[in-house]
Structures are given as C-alpha cells and as structure tokens.
Amino acid sequence: MLSLFGRFSSRSIGNMSLLSRNCSSSSQYETLVVKSHSPFVYHVELNRPDRLNAFNKTMWREVREAFEALSEDKECRVIVLSGSGKAFTAGLDLSDAGLVVNDEEDIARRCRTMYKIIKAYQGSFTALEKCSKPVICAVHGPCIGAGVDMASSADIRLCSADAWFQIKEVDIGLAADVGTLQRLPKAIGSLGLVNELALTARKFLSAEAKECGFVNTVYPDKPSLIKAAFEMADSIASKSPVAIQMTKKSIVFSRDHTVDESLEHIAIWNQALLQSEDLMKSAVAAATKSPLPPFSKL
Numbered sequence: 001m002l003s004l005f006g007r008f009s010s011r012s013i014g015n016m017s018l019l020s021r022n023c024s025s026s027s028q029y030e031t032l033v034v035k036s037h038s039p040f041v042y043h044v045e046l047n048r049p050d051r052l053n054a055f056n057k058t059m060w061r062e063v064r065e066a067f068e069a070l071s072e073d074k075e076c077r078v079i080v081l082s083g084s085g086k087a088f089t090a091g092l093d094l095s096d097a098g099l100v101v102n103d104e105e106d107i108a109r110r111c112r113t114m115y116k117i118i119k120a121y122q123g124s125f126t127a128l129e130k131c132s133k134p135v136i137c138a139v140h141g142p143c144i145g146a147g148v149d150m151a152s153s154a155d156i157r158l159c160s161a162d163a164w165f166q167i168k169e170v171d172i173g174l175a176a177d178v179g180t181l182q183r184l185p186k187a188i189g190s191l192g193l194v195n196e197l198a199l200t201a202r203k204f205l206s207a208e209a210k211e212c213g214f215v216n217t218v219y220p221d222k223p224s225l226i227k228a229a230f231e232m233a234d235s236i237a238s239k240s241p242v243a244i245q246m247t248k249k250s251i252v253f254s255r256d257h258t259v260d261e262s263l264e265h266i267a268i269w270n271q272a273l274l275q276s277e278d279l280m281k282s283a284v285a286a287a288t289k290s291p292l293p294p295f296s297k298l
Ligand SMILES: CC/C=C\C=C\CC(=O)SCCNC(=O)CCNC(=O)[C@H](O)C(C)(C)COP(=O)(O)OP(=O)(O)OC[C@H]1O[C@@H](n2cnc3c(N)ncnc32)[C@H](O)[C@@H]1OP(=O)(O)O
Pocket: 007, 008, 009, 050, 051, 052, 054, 090, 091, 092, 093, 094, 095, 117, 118, 121, 142, 144, 145, 146, 147, 168, 169, 172, 174, 177, 178
C-alpha cells in the first residue's frame, strides 16, 4: 500500500474486509473504545491517539459496526462520541487511506472498486445518522477532513475552546465525499459559509463554529466538555426511549422532506407510538409533579 503523503508513514494497515464482521456494542475494537458510561449511556471514543485518531481502514469499518450495534442495543439510549489524545481526529489516514488500492488494469474495474470503498466510508458516517439513538459529538483539538464529515452526521455537537475545524479535502486534491457537503449546509443554514469553508479549506475555530451554529456550546477545556456531554446524555437517557428515538427519526426525516411529508411521517409513526405505556407513565409523572419513572428497555 502506498502512502498518500510520504510524511505520514504506514504504521498499521488494516487487512480485514471493509464489509465484514458484526460486533455487538460490547465487543472489543482495535480503533475504538466502546463502553457503558452510566445507565443507558454509551461512550464511543476514537482511539488511535498516536495517529491523532486518523481514519485507517479498520476505523472506517469499526465505526459503522459500533453504531449499528448500539442502534440495536437495548442497554443504550444515547451515545457520546469523542476522541482520545490531543485531537478529535486528523481525518483520513494519509498512510492507510485505502484509496490507492487498485492493481486492476481496466478503468471500469478500478472504478467499481473505488466506488465500493467510497460508499462503504459514506456508510460509516451515515451509521451515526441512522442509529436509532441520539449521538452527541464532543470535539476537542483538531477536527479535520473526515472529522467534519463525522461531526456533521451527529445529532448534537459540543466542543472545547481549543477545538478547530477544517474541511481540508481540496488541499489534498479531493472533493469531500463522505457527508460534509451534504449535511453541513443543513446544519449551519448558510450555503455561502459552507462554500467558503469547503473551497478555501481555511480553519475555523470554536468561536466561529458556535457563531454559525455548527456547535451548540463551547466549553473551556476537554474535561468540562466531556462532563457536559455526559450530563446531557444522562438527561436524554432518563426520558422515554420511545419518545427520544422517534424524535430523532422525525428530525432527521424532516430535514430532507417537505413539512407536509414530515407531518404525514410522524402521524403514521405516532398512531402506534402514542399507544405506548411510556406516554401514560410520563404523563402521570408530569401531572403529579413526580420524577420520570423507569422505562422499559427498547
Ligand atoms: C473516500 C475518502 C473519504 C474521506 C476523505 C477524507 C479527507 C480528509 O480527511 S482530508 C484531511 C486529511 N488530514 C490532514 O491533512 C491532516 C494531517 N495532519 C496534520 O496536518 C497535523 O498532524 C496536525 C493535525 C495539524 C497536527 O499537527 P501536530 O500537532 O504537529 O502533530 P503531528 O506531529 O503532525 O502528528 C502526530 C502524529 O500523527 C500522525 N498523523 C497526523 N495526521 C495524520 C493523518 N491524517 N494520517 C496519518 N497520520 C497522521 C503524524 O504523522 C504523527 O506521526 P509520527 O509518527 O509521530 O510522526
């Protein structure tokens, strides 16, 4: 495997298929730490700190597997995503991108292989959006290239003051292709700013990320960021999982559909979900000014 850039030497080259292996949410991963943090709250930590959590082939695969597993895990109601070490992520692993793969001579065959890789990498971040549980993305330090794609597919973004973001792809000769150009305009509501950031690859700092609405809140440092992310997660986990999962589903659906289509979508779902025991339990708690009751697993 050739390195895309000589300076980023190849240290760990994943040799497993992009599209293989199913893990449960408690499985051991090579590039992630996935663990239960508090009742119904899971922590997914990008864990290649010596490579600044750059995405090698194994990490691309494991991210998809982890979020697909957590989506089905009844012990999980909400997920905090963060990075270990000094960066959230330096983006694509330039020594193990999986993009210089082709020994096939024919262009059509090479294209087919490349298409499958791009679709698989897209699927890794779409797995956050498709995950039935909300994902809170807590960014510290550099968040570059694929990192912005990943953060864009989370439901809530928080960051520390030292966080900085960069849609770096044009600097390495790529048009970003795993979600930033599709999701960021909808997250920050300014196509003009997305154009500027994606076309110039200039860095934007935590204050600008907050100002444009990409992150909700900026915390002074990583410990306070992580603490706040888990407090938010605990609050979400205390609520009806029926209500939380449907709220996420409806918000994601509504982003990409008309108001009429989205109202129809929630009406069809809620004709069933309004009959859930969670509604009655929550309504009684509200009426009697009692704390929320425990909810059955979902
Ligand atoms: C189908 C395609 C799908 C997705 C495409 C995504 C595109 C992208 O993600 S584009 C962005 C690619 N990333 C970069 O260009 C960032 C490169 N890194 C840096 O510029 C710097 O490392 C830094 C983030 C500014 C941090 O600098 P510094 O604090 O000085 O740390 P370093 O000494 O540079 O890095 C420490 C260590 O990590 C290795 N490393 C850093 N980034 C990457 C990377 N992207 N890929 C592989 N390895 C990386 C770096 O080589 C160092 O390793 P040593 O062995 O200690 O030298």
